[in-house]
Every structure is written in C-alpha cells, then in structure tokens.
Amino acid sequence: MEPLRADSSGFSVSWLSLGVVLVTFLLLPEQLLGFSEELWKLQQKLRRELGQVVRSFSGNPIIRAILDAAYWILRKASRGRFASPCSPPHSLRGRLGGPQEVLVLWTAHQQPNPLHEETYILAWRVGDGKGSTWQEEAINENLCREIGGGPDRWGAILDLPAEAVTRIRVCAVNCLGRGDWSHEELEVTTTRAKQPGSKIRNVLAKGVQTCANCANPMSKEPGEAAYAQLVCRSVFQPDCKHGPFCPKCRERVAQKVLSCCVCRGLIESWRQVTTRKIPIHSQSQNNRVSEHTSVSEHTNSVVAMSWANAHVARLAEKAPPEDICGLVVVCSWPMPQPVLEQYELFREKLAAAMPKEAYVYPGTTLHCTICTLRAFTSGRMESSEKQRSSESWSKILDAARRDPGWPTGPVALKMGRPTLEGSAGIFRYEDTAGTIAAMRKALRAAIIAAGGEPAEGGGDRSKAKPPSGTPEGEPAPHIPDIVHSTVLRWTAEPADRAAAQEAFAQVAESWEPVEIIATAPRAVFEDIPYMHIPDDAEHTWWRSSA
Ligand SMILES: [Zn+2]
Numbered sequence: 037m038e039p040l041r042a043d044s045s046g047f048s049v050s051w052l053s054l055g056v057v058l059v060t061f062l063l064l065p066e067q068l069l070g071f072s073e074e075l076w077k078l079q080q081k082l083r084r085e086l087g088q089v090v091r092s093f094s095g096n097p098i099i100r101a102i103l104d105a106a107y108w109i110l111r112k113a114s115r116g117r118f119a120s121p122c123s124p125p126h127s128l129r130g131r132l133g134g135p136q137e138v139l140v141l142w143t144a145h146q147q148p149n150p151l152h153e154e155t156y157i158l159a160w161r162v163g164d165g166k167g168s169t170w171q172e173e174a175i176n177e178n179l180c181r182e183i184g185g186g187p188d189r190w191g192a193i194l195d196l197p198a199e200a201v202t203r204i205r206v207c208a209v210n211c212l213g214r215g216d217w218s219h220e221e222l223e224v225t226t227t228r229a230k231q232p233g234s235k236i237r238n239v240l241a242k243g244v245q246t247c248a249n250c251a252n253p254m255s256k257e258p259g260e261a262a263y264a265q266l267v268c269r270s271v272f273q274p275d276c277k278h279g280p281f282c283p284k285c286r287e288r289v290a291q292k293v294l295s296c297c298v299c300r301g302l303i304e305s306w307r308q309v310t311t312r313k314i315p316i317h318s319q320s321q322n323n324r325v326s327e328h329t330s331v332s333e334h335t336n337s338v339v340a341m342s343w344a345n346a347h348v349a350r351l352a353e354k355a356p357p358e359d360i361c362g363l364v365v366v367c368s369w370p371m372p373q374p375v376l377e378q379y380e381l382f383r384e385k386l387a388a389a390m391p392k393e394a395y396v397y398p399g400t401t402l403h404c405t406i407c408t409l410r411a412f413t414s415g416r417m418e419s420s421e422k423q424r425s426s427e428s429w430s431k432i433l434d435a436a437r438r439d440p441g442w443p444t445g446p447v448a449l450k451m452g453r454p455t456l457e458g459s460a461g462i463f464r465y466e467d468t469a470g471t472i473a474a475m476r477k478a479l480r481a482a483i484i485a486a487g488g489e490p491a492e493g494g495g496d497r498s499k500a501k502p503p504s505g506t507p508e509g510e511p512a513p514h515i516p517d518i519v520h521s522t523v524l525r526w527t528a529e530p531a532d533r534a535a536a537q538e539a540f541a542q543v544a545e546s547w548e549p550v551e552i553i554a555t556a557p558r559a560v561f562e563d564i565p566y567m568h569i570p571d572d573a574e575h576t577w578w579r580s581s582a
C-alpha cells in the first residue's frame with residue numbers, strides 16, 4: 037500500500053503545480069510578455085477560452101454572485117495590478133443642475149478583463165485654448181451609481197465659472213497610467229450668476245474624425261481609419277469620399293454579401309492612412325502599448341478586402357463561436373424538399389470543384405433573410421435578454437402582419453443561378469409577386485412606428501436606430517435590398533482568386549433556375565452563425581401564420 041499512496045500524492049502534487057503555473061501565467065501582467073508576441077497571444081487565447089467556460093457557468097445567479105465576489109477580492113488584494121491599459125471613455129453627456137452646475141456622465145470602455153480597474157480624471161478649460169490651461173480633478177466616486185445608472189456609466193458634478201464657455205473632457209487612469217482623452221468633449225456655455233439659459237453641446241476633440249458609416253467618433257490610433265477603394269465609382273453619390281470607416285464598420289461591411297460603401301459602390305480594397313508607423317501588435321489588439329508608436333512615418337497601405345471569415349472557419353472546424361446571437365426574420369427556411377434534393381447534388385459538385393479554403397453551406401442552413409433585427413455579430417444574449425427582446429420584437433412583427441399591405445398569399449420566388457461575389461457565393465431570387473418587398477415595407481413602417489429606424493441595403497447607417505426602449509448599445513435593425521441565399525464562404529483566403537471564380541462559375545452552370553413556393557416567414561434566434569441552427573421550438577419565436 038505504501039508505494040501506491042506515495043504515487044497518488046505525487047500525482048496530485050504535479051497537478052497542483054501545473055494548476056499554479058497555469059493560473060500564474062494567466063494573471064501575468066500583459067506588459068511582462070512584451071518580449072514575445074507568441075507568448076502574449078497564447079495568454080490572450082487562454083484567457084478568452086477560460087472566459088468562455090466561465091461565461092457558460094455564469095448564467096446561474098448563485099455562481100454569478102460567487103464569481104463577482106471572487107473578482108472583487110482579487111481586485112482589492114492585488115490593488116489593481118491585474119488591470120489592463122486604459123482606453124478612452126465614451127458617450128460623454130452633460131446635464132445642467134443649475135446655471136453653473138453640470139452633471140457630467142460618461143461610459144467606461146468595456147474591458148474583457150474581469151480584474152480591470154480604473155478611475156477617472158475630469159479636465160476642464162475656459163475659452164478656446166489660447167492662454168488657458170486644462171484644470172484637472174480626480175474622480176474616484178461614481179455619482180451615477182447613487183442615481184441608479186448601469187455599472188459602466190459614471191457621473192460627477194462640476195462647478196463652472198459664470199459667463200464663460202467651458203470645455204470638458206475625461207480620461208481613465210489606473211496603475212498602468214492614463215488612457216487617451218475621450219474623443220468627445222462637452223462645451224458648456226454658462227450665463228451670468230443665477231441666471232437661467234446655460235447651454236451644453238457635444239463637440240469632437242481636436243483631430244478626431246467620425247466614421248462615415250456609423251457617425252461614431254474614431255480612435256486616433258494608427259490604422260483605425262480606412263477608406264474604401266471601389267471596383268467602380270457609384271452613380272448614387274459621385275462625390276463620396278468612401279470613408280473614413282471605423283474598424284467595426286469595416287468588419288460589418290465585410291460580413292455583407294455585397295461589401296458596399298455608403299455610396300453603394302462595390303468595395304474592392306481598403307486604404308489605410310496613418311502618420312505613425314503601425315505598431316507590431318496593432319492587428320492583435322488596438323489598445324496595447326507598443327514600443328514602436330513613437331516612430332514617426334507616413335504610411336499609406338492598401339489592404340485587399342479579405343474573403344476569409346473567422347466565423348466560417350469556426351463552423352468548418354465544427355466549433356462554432358458561442359459569444360454570438362442574432363434575431364432574424366427569415367423565409368424559405370427550411371427550403372422546400374425538391375430544392376433541398378437539387379441542392380444536395382449541386383453542393384457535392386461545388387465542394388469537389390472549389391479550393392480547400394471554401395466552405396459550402398449545408399442545405400439545412402439555406403434561407404432568405406427578410407430583415408435582420410439584431411446582427412449575430414452583436415454578441416451573446418442571456419436567456420432573460422432573449423426573452424425580453426423576442427417579446428418586444430414580437431409586438432412589432434405582429435403590427436407589421438396587421439398592416440393591410442402585408443401579403444396573405446404564398447411567397448413565390450424564382451431561384452436563379454448562383455454567383456460568386458468574392459467573399460460569398462449566393463443564389464439571387466426574383467421576388468416575382470413582390471411578396472418580400474411588401475413584407476419589408478410593412479416591417480419598415482412597424483419599426484418606425486415603434487420609434488426605430490432600420491438601415492437599408494448597403495446605405496448610410498448613421499441615422500439607423502433600434503426601436504425605443506431597446507437597451508443602450510444594441511444595434512439597429514437592417515433591411516436588405518436583395519433577396520438571396522448564401523451557399524459558400526471562405527475559411528481562409530484562397531490562393532488563387534481567379535481560379536476560384538472560374539471553378540464556381542463552371543459548377544453554377546449546372547444549376548437550373550427553379551420557381552419555388554417558399555416556406556412561411558418566421559423569426560428565430562440565430563445563436564450559431566449563418567443560420568446553422570436546428571429547426572426547433574427553442575429557436576423559432578415568431579411565425580407569420582399565427
Ligand atoms: Zn463605424
């Protein structure tokens with residue numbers, strides 16, 4: 037018995053030490069790994085994956101409370117040493133309390149690191165800057181918590197001089213130092229003492245641009261702003277500057293079947309203009325401090341529109357991402373049986389002919405999107421959120437269905453030959469009876485009646501907004517201007533684009549255009565990307581034929 041006991045205790049000791057090494061590595065401050073990008077990437081990957089495991093457990097309120105307490109203790113015990121570098125706060129707003137008193141509100145940049153900690157520095161300056169200096173005040177107490185704001189929303193009160201124009205800005209600070217100043221500033225115009233009539237307006241900080249697509253202020257980080265280069269000039273807005281686009285919008289545009297500029301011109305590549313050398317880690321994480329940012333150099337790089345899609349790579353590996361959830365209204369899902377049979381043969385031929393980087397969709401995923409209520413790329417949804425969101429959207433969808441213009445007959449479509457449009461291969465449909473157009477029109481009216489404004493096609497998104505009552509940060513709905521089903525995307529960039537185009541065109545020739553009666557519209561939770569979800573009661577939450 038003796039040697040066995042020694043064995044098992046040796047075994048548990050080695051497991052314990054492995055655990056200690058792993059935890060130490062995970063908690064190592066990021067800047068200590070600056071010497072090796074590989075190690076840093078490994079740490080980020082492990083943190084991400086561990087985060088996913090933790091998130092899958094944290095739906096349970098008891099585990100949630102235990103985790104929150106553990107994070108709190110770790111933060112206090114470490115005195116903020118595990119924090120990440122600060123990023124600028126956003127959504128800066130002001131409310132007048134009196135003629136010279138202003139409540140300044142801002143939202144912390146969300147950090148994935150649960151051990152992140154930061155406080156703020158509020159700065160104000162009288163006049164336009166000539167001869168006046170910024171005064172600063174450290175903000176350690178969140179006034180917003182007392183008046184019932186979210187955990188990331190902060191507030192503080194400032195007393196301003198009378199009869200003056202004052203600029204206010206804010207930055208985050210922790211043991212790693214200060215982050216950049218907010219991209220927005222408040223301009224407060226005060227009247228004479230005790231006189232009403234003071235005014236507040238939001239202004240952009242000096243040198244900050246706004247995205248041409250979403251109108252949000254953009255970070256001054258090198259490589260943030262990019263301009264689209266088009267296949268050919270658009271006829272809709274010949275004077276479009278095709279940018280600048282923020283990284284988020286660039287990704288959003290790249291996810292589209294047809295990647296279009298705000299002027300609706302088809303995008304071929306991106307031009308990035310920076311006046312500083314691109315830091316070595318800039319592709320991995322934008323806010324990472326790099327040793328190279330101080331080197332001044334004018335760069336003008338052209339990046340081809342990538343065909344590769346990270347979500348598709350995960351689908352092909354049979355390990356779909358879990359941090360996503362969309363709300364979509366689709367029709368022809370599942371496809372009518374004869375179409376599925378014809379597609380199965382086509383799919384086999386296509387998969388055999390295309391390069392290995394191509395991912396051909398299973399027949400069960402084929403569908404036509406009528407309207408995207410929430411793009412799946414907007415992040416995961418807790419079950420309570422799903423419930424609340426689907427309930428409020430159901431009311432809007434019911435209103436659309438009650439619209440006299442909502443079609444009552446079958447959805448008749450003509451399914452054409454597929455084409456490869458670069459990042460995606462698609463079937464286009466002819467909306468022969470105008471059924472889908474009529475549904476989209478009724479949906480648009482119902483969304484507007486609910487206080488929202490859908491984005492349309494590849495057009496301007498800056499005015500789009502979700503219905504009133506939607507939590508802050510949720511995306512606006514989107515109504516496409518084509519009827520299509522995607523059949524192919526790319527796990528990685530193909531070696532030879534021209535060869536891929538040719539192979540696709542050849543197989544597409546064999547597809548006989550077919551007239552179909554699509555299955556009735558319904559709304560679903562798209563919690564696996566690109567409709568790779570099962571057809572069950574858990575996923576479908578609204579039907580047009582109620
Ligand atoms: Zn944008």
Ligand SMILES: [Zn+2]
Binds near residue numbers: 276277278297299301
């Ligand atoms: Zn344009």
